[in-house]
Amino acid sequence: MPALVLLGAQWGDEGKGKATDLLGGSVDYVVRYQGGNNAGHTVVVGDQKYALHLLPSGILSPGCTPVIGNGVVVDPSVLLSELSGLNERGVDTSKLLLSGNAHIITPYNVTVDKVTERFLGKRKIGTTGRGIGPTYADKINRVGIRVQDLYDESILTQKVEAALDVKNQILTKLYNRRAIAVDQVVEELLGYADKLAPYVADTVLVLNQALEEDKVVLFEGGQGTLLDIDHGTYPFVTSSNPTAGGACTGAGVGPTKISRVIGILKAYTTRVGAGPFPTELFDEDGEALRRIGGERGVTTGRDRRCGWFDAVIARYATRVNGLTDFFLTKLDVLTGWEQIPVCVAYEIDGKRVEELPYSQTDFHHAKPVYEMLPGWSEDISKAKSFSDLPKNAQSYVKALEEMSGAPISAIGVGPGRDETIEVNSFL
Incomplete structure (x- = not known):
């Protein structure tokens, strides 16, 4: 079956947009299957840079149908703004498909997200404040608003009333905020209906029919493995x-x-938001990685926390995802270091641990055990094949491959669409 999953193998921000865009010209559909506009992809095409937050990266590939699946939560204003911005730059967005079962991020979801995070104080999670968590909570609590509800005013009104019955109690009595009017929310949401209508579809049917017709479908994850609600560094997920x-x-x-299943790995490690990060650097090396790598969140605008490559995390990602391949990004950022530390294990309570501890407490106390690998000083951005890389860069890639448990089939040597070495084809 020509269906591929492409996902982040660390804490997100690994360069999934570049990887998806690389494959975009060879696939028929690119599908976002979870998350919302709390995920960001930067794609560089020629001298043009595109920052995508909600749309699948495949929207930049002519002939590819981009799909927002039922598992995504959608802020209509963000989606329409993103589409408008691309249209103004000459990108054809008319092929986009939006699942009628995707849940809508309402104005009250955003409000609840922001006030809750502030209320947590030192215990805050580090959310983007865009309403994603509360929208998923509404979905699980069965009081969520779906895209299809925008086309039945009676159902929409009933659902908003049900949701605000509880939320207004919380906002007014717990957080000392003003109550939100049902009519105001309904009016705002109905205002999006006609604008979204051309894109709304039964995407489950479309995708399964495409696979039956031997079309190539690429499923694009947002965030990363260690931010997964079940398998990540809970509760910082x-x-x-x-x-x-x-x-x-x-x-x-x-x-x-x-x-x-293709995992995207950065040649070092970054993280945005709160939570444990064993290889995090607080010195000149960390600042250099941030500066050279341009490590600022596409969606959040926050500086990313930076650290050395963590092979323990990579092995974990291979296991929980069943990874068949890795795409290693930003290898060029490491150019110039005489030696490059790689975390091969953790030390926890004086014991060496080579697999990710299941205990949250243990992971918080994990100290990295490093192996030093020789660096390189040559510019690798023009490399077109693996053999073009300096010997030490080749050795670094091979070492990461062996430690991580899956073959590295592509290597990013620069931000551009053409600055990628394909070791093995993904298709």
Whole structure:
């Protein structure tokens, strides 16, 4: 079956947009299957840079149909703004498909997200404040608003009333905020209906029919493995499942239809938001990685926390996702270091641990055990094949491959679309 899942193998921000865009010209559909506009992809095409937050990266590839699946939560204003911005730059967005079962981020979801995070104080999670978590909570509590509800005013009104019955009590009595009017929310949401209508579709049917016709479908995860609600560094995680299993539930395709699972790995490690990060650097090396790598969140605008490559995390990602391949990004950022530390294990309470501890307490106390690998000083941005890389860069890639447990089939040597070495084809 020509179905591929492409996902982040660390804490997100690994360069999934570049990887998706690389494959975009060879696939028929690119599908976002979870998350919302709390995920960001930067794609560089020629001298043009595109920052995508909600749309699948495949929207930049002519001939490819971009799909927002049922597992995504959608802020209509953000989606329409993003579409408008691309249209103004000459990008054809008319082929976009939006699942009628995707849940809508309402104004009250955003309000609840922001006031809750402030209320937590020192215990805050580090959310983006965009309403993603509360929207998923509404979905699970069965009081969520779906895209299809925008086309039945009676149902929409009933659902908003039901949601605000509780939320207004919380906002006024707990957080000392003003109550939100039902009519105001309904009016705002109905205002999006006609604008979204051309894109709304039964995407589950469309995608399964495409696979039956031997079309190539790429499922694109937002965030990363260690931010997965079930398998990440809980509670410092997102509210959905970026791992490979999330593609099945978030797009409505069976697991037997997935043929390849590609994990995106940065040649070092970054993280945005709160939570444990064993290899995090607080010195000149950390600042250099941030500066050279341009490590600022596409969606959040926050500086990313930076650290050395963590092979323990990579092995974990291979296991929980069933990874068949890795795409290693930003290898060029490491150019110039005489020696490059790689975390090969943790020390926890004086013991060496080579697999990710299941205990939150243990992971918080994990100290990295480093192995030093020789660096390189040559510019690698013009490399077109693996043999073009300096010997030490080749050795670094091979070492990461052996430690991580899956073959590295592509290597990013620069931000541009053409600055990629393909070791093995993904298709």
